[in-house]
Amino acid sequence: MDAPVVRTRVGGPGSIQVQNLSHVYVGRDGASPALADIDFAVEPGRFVVLVGPSGCGKTSLLMMLAGLREHSGGTILCDGRAVTGPDPDRLGVVFQEANLFPWLSAVDNVAFPLTLRRVKVAERRRRAQEMLRLVRLEEFGRRYPHELSGGMRQRVSIARGLVQDPPVLLMDEPFAALDEQTRMSMGDELLRIWSETRKTVVFVTHSLTEAVYLADEVIVMSARPGRIIERIEVDLPRPRRYETMSDPRFIALRDRIWRHIRAERA
Amino acid sequence: MTSRLAIFAARALLVGCVLLIWEMLPRLGFVADDLLPPFSQVVSLLLQLLARPQFQMDIATTALEIVTAFAIAVPLGAICGLLIAESPYAARVFDPLLFFLFSIPKSIFLPMFILTLGIGFWQKVGFGCFSTTLLVLLSTQAAVRSVRPDHLLVARSYGATPMQVIARVYLPSMLPIVLEALRLALIFTFTAVTLAEMYASRTGVGHRIETWGENFMMPQLLAGVLLMSTTAIVLNEGIRWLEHRCGAWRT
Numbered sequence: 026m027d028a029p030v031v032r033t034r035v036g037g038p039g040s041i042q043v044q045n046l047s048h049v050y051v052g053r054d055g056a057s058p059a060l061a062d063i064d065f066a067v068e069p070g071r072f073v074v075l076v077g078p079s080g081c082g083k084t085s086l087l088m089m090l091a092g093l094r095e096h097s098g099g100t101i102l103c104d105g106r107a108v109t110g111p112d113p114d115r116l117g118v119v120f121q122e123a124n125l126f127p128w129l130s131a132v133d134n135v136a137f138p139l140t141l142r143r144v145k146v147a148e149r150r151r152r153a154q155e156m157l158r159l160v161r162l163e164e165f166g167r168r169y170p171h172e173l174s175g176g177m178r179q180r181v182s183i184a185r186g187l188v189q190d191p192p193v194l195l196m197d198e199p200f201a202a203l204d205e206q207t208r209m210s211m212g213d214e215l216l217r218i219w220s221e222t223r224k225t226v227v228f229v230t231h232s233l234t235e236a237v238y239l240a241d242e243v244i245v246m247s248a249r250p251g252r253i254i255e256r257i258e259v260d261l262p263r264p265r266r267y268e269t270m271s272d273p274r275f276i277a278l279r280d281r282i283w284r285h286i287r288a289e290r291a
Numbered sequence: 292m293t294s295r296l297a298i299f300a301a302r303a304l305l306v307g308c309v310l311l312i313w314e315m316l317p318r319l320g321f322v323a324d325d326l327l328p329p330f331s332q333v334v335s336l337l338l339q340l341l342a343r344p345q346f347q348m349d350i351a352t353t354a355l356e357i358v359t360a361f362a363i364a365v366p367l368g369a370i371c372g373l374l375i376a377e378s379p380y381a382a383r384v385f386d387p388l389l390f391f392l393f394s395i396p397k398s399i400f401l402p403m404f405i406l407t408l409g410i411g412f413w414q415k416v417g418f419g420c421f422s423t424t425l426l427v428l429l430s431t432q433a434a435v436r437s438v439r440p441d442h443l444l445v446a447r448s449y450g451a452t453p454m455q456v457i458a459r460v461y462l463p464s465m466l467p468i469v470l471e472a473l474r475l476a477l478i479f480t481f482t483a484v485t486l487a488e489m490y491a492s493r494t495g496v497g498h499r500i501e502t503w504g505e506n507f508m509m510p511q512l513l514a515g516v517l518l519m520s521t522t523a524i525v526l527n528e529g530i531r532w533l534e535h536r537c538g539a540w541r542t
Contacts, residue, residue, distance in 0.1 A: 093448055111448050118448040124441045128463045138449040140459070189449075 038104050039069030039192030039225040041090065046099035048085065058250035060086060063099070065244060065256060069192065072219060072226045074236040076282060077246030078289045083229045084197055086251065090227060091118045091195050103193060113138050117186035119196040123178035125170040125185075132157060132166035135184045142189075156184035159218060176207040183218065193225045201231065209267075212238055216265065233286075237278045238265055245282055248289040255285060328510040337514035346499070353495040356412060356484045357477075360419025365476055367420070368427025375428070376435035389429060397422040397483065401490055410491045415484050422483035423476045430472030434465035467538030474530035481523055 046063035049056050060082045067073050075083040088094040090101055092110045101108045103115045125134045133140075136153035144152075157163045160180040170178055179199055186194055199215075200208045212235060219226055230236050236243050243257045259278060261269055269275055310330050317324035324332075340346045375381045401418060408414035438461055446460045488497025500515040502508075 091448055093444065111450050113449045118445075120441065120445065122441065124445045126442060126445075126460070126463070128466075137445075137459075141446075141449055141451050141455055 037069055040102075040104060041067040041193060041225065041227065042100075042102040042105075043090070044100045044102070046086075046089070046096055046101065048082070048089070048096045048098070060096070061250045061252050063251070063253060065253060067225055067227065067242075069225050070223045072228065072239055072241045074228045074230060074240040074243045075246060076230060076233060076236045076243060076286070077251060078248045078286055079231070081246045081248055081289075082251035083246055086246075087195050087197050087227060087229050091116055093118070113189050113191060115191055116193045116195055117189065117191040119179075119182050119186045119194065119199045121198045121201055123170070123175075123182040125178055125181055127170050130167050130169055131162065131173065131181045134170070134181055135166075135188050137185060138189050152188055153184070156188045157181070159187065159221065160184045160214070174207075175203050176211055179203065179211060180214065183215070187218075187222065187224070191224075193227070196226065196228045198229050198231065200235070208232075208235070215239065216263075220264070233279050233282050234270065236282065237261075237275055238270060243278075243282060245285045254289075257281065325507075325509060328513065333510055333513045333517060336510045337517055340511070340514055341518075349494060349496050349499055352412075353484060353488065353497065356415040356419065356488075356495065357480050359412075360416045360423065360484060361477060361480045363416070364420040364423035364480065365427050365473065368424040368476075369431045371424075372428040372431025373435060376432040382432070389425065393425050393429060398486060401487060404487070405491050410493065415487045415492070415495070418487045419480045419483040423479045426479055427472055427476050430468060430475070434468035434472070435461075437468055438464040467534060470530060470534040470537060474527060474534065477526055477530065478523065481526070485519065 043063055043065050046060060047058070048060040050059040063086065075086065077083050085094060089096045090103075090108065092108045092112055103112075106115075108116070125131075126137065129137065132150065132153045135156050136144075136149040139149040139152060154163065154166060157166050160183055162177060162180055162184070165173065165177065165181075170181070173181065182199070183194075186196075200211050203211060215226075216239065228236075228239060237259055240259045243259060245254045245257065246252065247254050257278060261272065261275060261278075313327070314330040316322045317327050317329050375385050397418075400421065404414050404418045404421070408417050442460050442464065443456060446456050451459065484495075485497040485500075488495035489501040492498040492501075496515060496519065500512060500519070503512040503515060
């Protein structure tokens with residue numbers, strides 16, 4: 026209250042605060058720690074990427090942010106309020122496989138979250154169509170998922186994540202199943218959508234190049250139990266282009282992340 | 292489009308040829324017409340039979356037996372299938388046993404149905420149910436398992452209520468398999484009821500066919516075969532058309 030300007034940035038719409046988060050996985054062979062001492066905050070409108078060795082719990086962490094998975098300790102705040110379950114008004118989720126419903130057309134897939142909210146058909150169609158325009162698929166609304174390419178499906182999935190206009194978009198390796206060329210152009214596409222909507226994005230990936238290319242900040246996690254090793258500020262200029270990837274600073278950042286991960290893998 | 296039309300024409304031609312051969316063989320004296328009466332004669336006899344009140348009663352009896360058996364077997368199988376599919380423990384206990392049962396030819400149990408239920412209406416219904424329920428049960432389990440967990444996760448992430456998950460994820464996922472199961476269930480019931488009628492009965496189309504066969508009444512027998520075949524094909528294709536309309540996305 027004393028410093029309202031600062032407070033709105035930290036606790037305002039689109040902000041995320043993860044405080045002292047931990048998780049113990051209880052399986053058949055007893056309990057094992059999966060995540061420990063996770064502490065970070067994301068300011069509204071920032072693009073944050075989580076990377077780490079396989080099995081470090083980065084997807085689990087993202088699912089916890091989405092309210093889709095329980096955690097054992099600590100708190101997750103979004104807009105300054107605790108996340109206790111799925112909340113599509115605050116957090117949109119985009120999954121690894123586009124996970125579209127094959128029995129719905131593209132436009133109905135995008136409108137699905139609105140259907141659950143019983144938004145009127147005309148309004149639903151209008152907003153879904155607007156989102157399809159944002160991802161440049163306005164011509165493809167009547168197609169079914171099996172009639173779309175992998176990249177198009179993932180764009181429909183992004184449109185679905187954005188249709189309720191949540192301030193935060195959580196993305197779990199959304200381009201992992203795509204070929205390299207599609208993947209690169211999807212990266213640019215995502216940056217364009219992000220710059221038009223100014224959402225807060227938390228993005229999980231295995232690809233270090235993708236991480237540095239997209240991020241304002243890369244959070245590097247350790248092997249299980251996942252902890253934060255380093256938070257790396259990526260101060261490369263935007264808009265980023267293909268040439269950015271051969272910038273010495275880009276390469277230096279990617280090497281630094283790789284050294285962390287290689288040490289963890291050993 | 293022309294090729295599709297051409298294929299349709301070829302099919303029609305083939306069926307036409309078979310019927311023509313059927314017509315011509317007895318007429319040209321290659322086969323005795325006691326053994327194989329011409330197609331046109333069988334059709335006109337069938338039309339006469341269909342006009343007789345007694346045969347209409349037989350059709351009504353058989354139809355009622357099939358509908359009743361179907362109406363009991365489908366919900367029964369579906370509910371048991373859902374219960375088993377929802378519990379991993381029940382699935383592990385029941386699955387192998389159900390598969391054993393499924394592999395046994397159901398017809399060998401027919402005498403037991405006669406011993407317990409007589410040779411009336413409920414024996415046909417009982418045997419029809421028995422033959423069909425297991426199929427519906429196994430198909431329902433398969434339908435439930437065809438629902439993808441990641442689709443459920445998507446629905447949950449957008450705040451779907453349990454009822455919405457059922458209506459918007461479970462049902463549409465399951466619909467194609469359920470329709471296929473209904474189609475097979477109808478054919479199984481049809482087969483079982485007709486078999487039971489042929490084995491021991493005083494009424495029904497199956498019973499008529501059996502009597503005509505015993506008494507070497509070839510025109511009537513073939514008319515009965517023609518009627519049952521046409522009915523089965525129409526029912527099957529009707530549901531297949533529905534399947535196609537509801538499950539175009541499955542390809």
